[in-house]
Amino acid sequence: MTTPPALSREHPLPAQDGAPWWRRGSTLACLVAVILGVELFLGWPALTQALHYLRTPDKGWVAAAVAAEIASMGTYARMQRALLHGAGTKVSIRRHAAMAYASHSLSVTLPGGPVFSTTFNFRQMRRYGASPAEASWCIALSSVLSTGALILVGAAGGLLARNTTDWQTLVGYGLIAIAITAAVRVLAKHPQWLEGPVRRLLGSVNKVRHRPPEHGADRLFGFVGQLRAVRIHPVRFAVASLLAMANWLFDALCLWMCCVAVGADRISPIPLLIAYCAGMAAASVPIVPGGLGVIDAALVLGLVAAGLDSASAVAAVVLYRIISFGFIIGLGWLVWLILRRRARTSAAT
Template structure:
């Protein structure tokens, strides 16, 4: 028995999935980037020449905008926790935001690691499993909705004549989502019939009783009653979600001004930014390397910039976001979050 146990412990764990597929995809993307660099060598050389002496004032302003964007995202999540009656010091939420962003952008499968870190740290802040899950999910919904709103408004401004059907549809979707979330957190028991119906066939396959696990799910849903998204906190969180994207786009605009005096309208730059961020959600490459960059460059070129200038602005923008901000996040994770012990939560009354 002992030898069997020892041999089972000595065997390496069986890897799941197909890691070779991910490696092949990453290698293909890197190969594509290499080919693009070789073909675009003249434009890249000109762009690097422009990067040698960026305007210091504009560069510092771009750095400040990037930091302000991270601060806005941290304040959004903090507002959601406040709405659930949990007070978290701003510096703790900022540290979590930087660390989670770095994991998300630099590791293969980064969103999974980022979500896990967010969940663990929110539990350390004192959030229940349901409140932590609710806050993470709602953060993603707010951030995605804010980008969609900015993209829609940019498109409307660019075309001059607004598409009222698109605007009304987007507004209705946001309002219905907000109302639905508030209803679920106030009346989580309404989900029990749906949960029971969905759980029965799963338990049948597992050869368990029909209600197996229902008590744990019910306890989880009961915890959601603490997550009261009040109108004030909802409005503040939505505002911070919008500011997060707008300040990030402002960082790109300031990077552009630090390397050139060429003109581009704010609407065209905003659309290029939104296209780049949207493209980044469709890639498994860490940081959207090559995907976001190409989308941003093409967007700026379509806005009237020449290729070297667009490349220079995007390279500088990515150096700030993939260099400084992510570097600060890894330092935060290593020196702050890993050393943090569990603290007593500070709860406030939600009314």
């Protein structure tokens, strides 16, 4: 082993990567600016044509697209209401709709939005009278149903696009979704099956935290006891599943109406549905809040592949995002502020 030389004027510190950090940063910024400039130059004709379409959309179809997006949010609220009502807590659809709008805005605009959205949903359901087990059950199952519904819609669109009579794939996806939801229901009905694994996991966590092995067990298994009392009637569960699918289909209908509003009315429903599912799948990658840029690029590419020209695709996607992101998110934040003000007033009185 050799001893490193002492730091002195004869042995100065080497430069990091050969250039100061600000020079490397400015080089990267210039490179990005050049790439964006080239893309803007190449896509300028399509962009100007898209702006022309956006200045002259069909107002009737725009209004219909807004109505479809509102219906999409309404079906999601009704899905959660069906689950919570089936678990034993009945809440008005107005409160569920307010909760859906506010939590959606939290989820798609804040960094780590799903965490804030889940916490907000849980607190609101507790204010509405749901037990911790009922609130947790409703939030978890609504997420499972929503994801499974998107998978089924995408699979159905893919099979219809291939004009095939091979429905085994769709049936397989359906059975997987049913199996997952059934497993969740069975575990909720027999939570004691998890007692052994949970105790071992809790003991390991407490060992790392230097706590007694049974620390927190009473509270945890008290929650499990509440979960055992949660029951959802199969009819309400089926209704919630259908509403989860309707939520995605109304949103896809909004995208189609935006295409018609800008004059791109020749697109077929099935290719549009596939493009829509691709965009929503891209939204599951939380790179930036709201999927800005990610969802838009996936939707534009999907619509171009479906037969639209690039100008029409860009115009339709921009209009769709104005409605589904700008209008709905703005409305959701307004609802959140109202709910927050009411909660503070209640706490003060």
